[in-house]
Amino acid sequence: MVHLVDTVEVDPDRVDRYLEVVRTMAVPVMTDAGASFVSCATTPDDMGEAVTVQTVWGFEDFRQWNDIRKQLVLDPRWYEYGTSAAALRRGGSRRFFTPVAFSPSR
Amino acid sequence: MLRRIETYSLQPGPDSPVPGAPGAEAPGGDVSGPGAPGPDPPARSVAGRGDGATAFREALGACPRHIPEVLHSAVGRNRSGAPVHLVWEHAFESPEAYRRYMVHPYHATVLDRYILHDSPERVVAGDRLGAGLIGYHCAQPSFRLDGGVRRLVLLRLAADAGPGAVEELGAGLVRVPDDVPGMRVSVMAANTLGSAWFDGVTPITGPPRWTHLWEQGFASEADLAAYRAGPHPVAGVERGGVPAWVRWSGGIVTKASDVWYELERAAP
Numbered sequence: 001m002v003h004l005v006d007t008v009e010v011d012p013d014r015v016d017r018y019l020e021v022v023r024t025m026a027v028p029v030m031t032d033a034g035a036s037f038v039s040c041a042t043t044p045d046d047m048g049e050a051v052t053v054q055t056v057w058g059f060e061d062f063r064q065w066n067d068i069r070k071q072l073v074l075d076p077r078w079y080e081y082g083t084s085a086a087a088l089r090r091g092g093s094r095r096f097f098t099p100v101a102f103s104p105s106r
Numbered sequence: 107m108l109r110r111i112e113t114y115s116l117q118p119g120p121d122s123p124v125p126g127a128p129g130a131e132a133p134g135g136d137v138s139g140p141g142a143p144g145p146d147p148p149a150r151s152v153a154g155r156g157d158g159a160t161a162f163r164e165a166l167g168a169c170p171r172h173i174p175e176v177l178h179s180a181v182g183r184n185r186s187g188a189p190v191h192l193v194w195e196h197a198f199e200s201p202e203a204y205r206r207y208m209v210h211p212y213h214a215t216v217l218d219r220y221i222l223h224d225s226p227e228r229v230v231a232g233d234r235l236g237a238g239l240i241g242y243h244c245a246q247p248s249f250r251l252d253g254g255v256r257r258l259v260l261l262r263l264a265a266d267a268g269p270g271a272v273e274e275l276g277a278g279l280v281r282v283p284d285d286v287p288g289m290r291v292s293v294m295a296a297n298t299l300g301s302a303w304f305d306g307v308t309p310i311t312g313p314p315r316w317t318h319l320w321e322q323g324f325a326s327e328a329d330l331a332a333y334r335a336g337p338h339p340v341a342g343v344e345r346g347g348v349p350a351w352v353r354w355s356g357g358i359v360t361k362a363s364d365v366w367y368e369l370e371r372a373a374p
Contacts, residue, residue, distance in 0.1 A: 006224075006225075006226055007226070008226050026224070062209050062210070062211050062213075062214050063209045065209075065214050066208050066209045066214070069214070069218070069222075070304050070310070072222075072224075074310070074311070078223060078224060079223050081224055082222075082223035082224035082225075082228075083223075085224060085226075086226075086228070089226065091226065092226025092227070093226055093227055094219050094222075094225045094226055094227050095215070096211070096214060096215045
């Protein structure tokens with residue numbers, strides 16, 4: 001399983017709205033395209049700093065990701081999700097991870 | 107062989123100060139077709155937009171080192187008025203080679219980091235030119251140009267244009283270098299990759315905005331300028347914009363635009 005990990009920074013007063021975008025827009029778009037929804041987690045929102053939101057999607061390999069990517073590009077909802085999420089975050093990163101051999105979750 | 111060209115405008119930032127300029131379209135053209143996406147949200151990469159744009163440019167340039175299927179790769183800086191910042195031109199030996207590129211981890215993990223609409227590190231903006239991905243099939247790399255200036259003339263041909271008339275139009279454009287020595291490359295082809303970007307063969311979207319492209323190559327901007335201001339009849343047509351194209355082609359060409367860019371020296 002390959003994990004696509006989006007890690008973004010969001011102002012505390014925008015976290016709820018960002019999570020709502022993930023829940024109501026990202027999850028249906030990504031899962032309909034064939035990705036697994038692995039997790040979504042946040043850092044505390046009362047520490048006086050931006051909140052980090054980490055969203056993880058899963059798929060078998062890059063061949064499957066290419067098929068998922070195709071479905072996303074052809075889905076108008078994906079563009080709405082991308083625009084909505086971008087408007088609420090400060091910045092972030094996207095990385096793909098492959099679990100190591102001794103990882104309990106593969 | 108598959109010839110493939112991607113044009114990108116970048117979100118505003120330190121090294122992309124002009125995200126598009128007026129005058130991109132030949133007179134009578136249209137850059138706001140129904141498929142054109144709207145404006146993008148503000149740049150928000152943690153690395154800073156300028157850093158992201160530079161990293162994207164470097165990632166494109168480094169692509170052949172990671173994906174050997176990518177041939178004739180060069181990154182170009184737009185020098186025209188088209189709403190584009192950079193162009194990545196390249197080729198593949200076959201559809202099979204193209205499909206290996208599509209599933210290569212470098213494509214997903216590095217290139218798409220800066221491109222995909224939902225990526226937090228996206229640096230590109232909407233495709234106002236309608237030429238985000240264009241390309242064609244060809245027998246040999248007659249497009250090859252080792253440095254200098256590339257110009258892409260984007261053409262929309264009438265849907266009812268007959269194959270004979272299109273072939274005649276293309277033959278006329280390909281012959282232009284016979285009278286314009288400064289034009290080192292002249293290829294006219296149907297934009298077959300614009301809607302077949304998944305596997306390089308099968309159209310999966312509607313017809314592209316630009317049905318054909320005329321790919322030119324010059325050793326220098328001076329050579330390009332000499333052609334554009336020169337006496338060749340086709341240069342005259344180009345100066346006249348879309349109405350002149352329509353008249354000269356007998357109604358086959360219905361819209362036209364162009365982008366030209368300086369090819370950056372390939373990494374050793």
